Amino acid sequence: PSGLVFIAAELRKTKDATTGPDREFRFGGVRPGKVKLLVTAEKFLKREDLEFEVAEGAEIRNIVVTLEKGYTIAGRVTDQNGNAVPKAQVYASGSYPTPSYGTTETGPEGYYRIPGLKSGRFTVNVRATGYSVGMKTEVQPDDDSVDFVIVKNGSISGKVTAGASVTVVERFRVTLSIVGG
Helix, strand or coil, X not given: CXXXXXXXXXXXXXXXXXXXXXXXXXXXXXXXXXXXXXXXXXXXXXXXXXXXXXXXXXXXXXXXXXXXXXXXXXXXXXXXXXXXXXXXEEEEEEEEECCEEEEEECCCCCEEEEEEECCEEEEEEEECCCECCEEEEEECCCECCCCEEECECCCCCCCCECCCCCCECCCCCCCCCCCCC
């Protein structure tokens, strides 16, 4: 059985490497063919455009990967009573000076962090089941205090009757529109 585990590990399509004591990365046992490197590091933009062709028995050495500074937007999502809102979806999108976006989910205490953003101004949206949508515009990256207070949604229900009678109308449509801001 341990041989099967070894074979399964060798057949994986991805391998991970971290920086060693000499500040270099190494992959051994790379099968011949086209490979792609994805490089991620905290506070930097990820690189996923690095492709190489590995010939049989070849060794590719001295690869230098240059990363650009990345930015982060972080904060906390709470309800109107100050309680954390876990599992809220947070989405940041920016288009100036270049497009950039990121998404995450709040943790148990309502905190979120979206790393790997380009510079520019962002719109940040928050959505959580049963709550109103939160939105902030003109957010600058590297802001760790983009907090949201979202309000629990209410509900409206009722019946539609015909004139002064109590006969209930069975097929109808009711449209709700928000008045004011």
